[in-house]
Amino acid sequence: MERIRSPRELEEIRQEILRGRDPDKPCITICSGTGCHAYGCERVTEAFRAELKKQGLEKRIDLRTTGCHGFCERGPVVLINPQKIFYQRVTPEDTAEIISETLLKKNVIERLLYIHPGTGERIVREDDVPFYKGQMRIIFGNNGKIDPRKIEDYIAIGGYSALSKVLTELSPEEIIDTIKRSGLRGRGGGGFPAGVKWESCRNAPGGKHYVICNADEGDPGAYMDRSLLEGNPHSVLEGMMIGAYAIGSDEGYIYVRHEYPLAVRNVGVAIDQVRECGLLGEDILGTGFNFDIKVNRGGGAFVCGESTALMASLEGQAGEPRAKHIHTVESGLWDKPTNLNNVETWANVPLIINKGVEWYTGIGTETSKGTKIFSLVGRVNNTGLVEVPMGMTLREIVYDIGGGVPGDGKLKAVQTGGPSGGCIPESLMDIPVDFDRLTEVGSMMGSGGMIVMDDTTCMVDIARYFLNFLKDESCGKCTTCRDGTRRMYEIVDAISQGEGREGDIELLEELSWVVAEASLCALGQTAPNPVMSTIRYFRDEYEAHIKDKRCPARVCKALITYVIDEEKCTACGRCKKVCPVEAISGEKKVPHRIDPEKCIRCGACITECKFDALEVV
């Protein structure tokens, strides 16, 4: 794209792009987010491309690959615009039919529609799919409208107009005031008011100032930052530019996980594009504002998502946190004032500038404004990325959007906040989700992980899983986090093995208190949350493991036995065949038996049995 020298030129280019586009022109939009990639969207795209060519329709029908649409459960997802017909689980074999039937003859293909699990109704339009209906996709929704590698697409939907506005109409102080009044809080976990942070950083003496985008998303199962960077990198860049101008910074960094190759590539392409057209670099839009962004790839340590560890890593040192008695806004990267915000926080900024404080503060709760993107995963029908206004209840998210728990399962708990978050029991499903309520009930917002658990989930096992993660991901610097999380893991592991002792729960509580109070960084300070919240709400499960040597959810392998119900067993021999350790014996017409000594409790026999004859006790 040619160089854009002024806000006016930006507007002219936008109008030119829009003039060249017909909103009614048919367009096949294919989600190319991480989930759909795993489902093979690339082959679907290729099939569409080949088919359009074959039928000579390349000029008449647009083909657009976009970032993640969120409904990963039903991928590959294809949207037929302008009607917004929603096709799911699309295969390369469906593409010819979609073109000939839907695009040419305007017929809907029933087979590819989403079926409402409750009513059995087939839903045609994306907006009517319950998964999307309950959401408010002000940040994430643009993913479906743009090709992340085409800056024209972003400009067409109003991109960089917020930057243009702040550079020409607002002083840095006014921008900071706007962000402060918007109530925007950091989406990376802490929930610190972004405007206050920006102000402290701007006011900090020390010459050069830095801004950083934290894209070191490391919570297991969380991928909203990834999907934003992959699907709409320009929105993050624009947010950073506005922040840099407000803070007085001319240099920014994006610290992104090396394990996110598509995000690294797309943000790299986006930076090249804005640099080429002069929206990044020197004298941006002819206003004298200079700013540039570098991308740094993280090496894969969870702790590098912690701001001081991230900065140490950027400096080329080992990613270890330091005490924050002197805040990073005063002394951060290379001891200079540094403002770090998370991907989603930055992406909120252009929106606030464009739509205004009043509009933004109209969304959310008293203390938490705007929306939040969650990765809804686990025992829930509609897994994917969901963006909801702050204050929506957990129940609404899990049932209305998530479609509830699959099969006969009963909702037991929702784990929020990543590995250092907590488990919220079913009885608290009606709490509104915002920063403060989640903290009150012993969990946290974190970066937005949301794992749904049903009655087949053992809470001791869950605590064990997260502790195992945390003990490995602790940097190992301070005693309480390094040895404390390891000892907590050992105790919980012993409990799950049936080796728990009287007093273990109290020892866990004592240890949790010290690790939370005395650790150096937020990783250690929040590491006990999985243990504390499961003890708080599911103490009886711990007691069953310790006192009765029983796992109520029948998960902990050392505490369960597989048996065959002789009444139901038809001696068909299927279980015997599938057992990997030859633990099942029995002749024809004689009910089979399992040798508990040999059995490794893998569950293969249960899956195989057609007569429901296997039981876990």
Place this chain on the structure above:
Amino acid sequence: MITFTIDGYEVEGEEGQNVLEIALDKGFDIPHLCYHEALEPYGACRLCLVEVTRGNRTRLTTSCNYPVLEGISVQTSTEKVIRARRMVIELLLARCPDVPVVKDLAREYSVGRPRFKLDNDDCILCGLCERVCREVVGADAISFLGRGTDRKVGPPLEINPKACIACGACIYVCPTDCIKLEETEEERTIVRWGRTLPMKRCTVCGRSFAPWFQLEYFRTIAEGIPRDFWDKCPDCR
């Protein structure tokens, strides 16, 4: 001058100083294993915990890396401090049950047999060796390796550290005495790092006194000292 209080006593410090150094200077008893006055505070062992009140907020924090700030109030032995410190000692004792300095602390704080599985380690990962080598000696021969429970200190790739001058500063600062030195007339070995260097003899008395490599390193970095200074043993200088 920055004025604040420790256990109710008014004390003074200067900008850039930390709470622990002022407290130790005045004779307050705060245990610490990863702090050394010649090195940057690190905050790893978590023994020097105190309660600091700043404004209307009181929190538990390590004093070694807490900067002296005007008007703060430091409490060195509240119930909370002792409770947390005892658990830290229990964790360290479980890690290193045979290390005298940890055993002494356990005795002092009435910490009995740890309620955790006992390891048999001799290093508490305080990082003093790594810091003295980097900050004071300037050799930067060893560093932390691995993370989480796999963390340890050693030379890069755990092979013979070419940057180590076998000066023994790491041995000197180690609180658990886990770095051993073996020395003959001919050579000196830092056992833990696997570094062996030949010794140099004094040009005056002929006695073997320090690794040749170490003396040459000092000759290159020390300014204003006569060049032949490093050829003589401390007795003959």
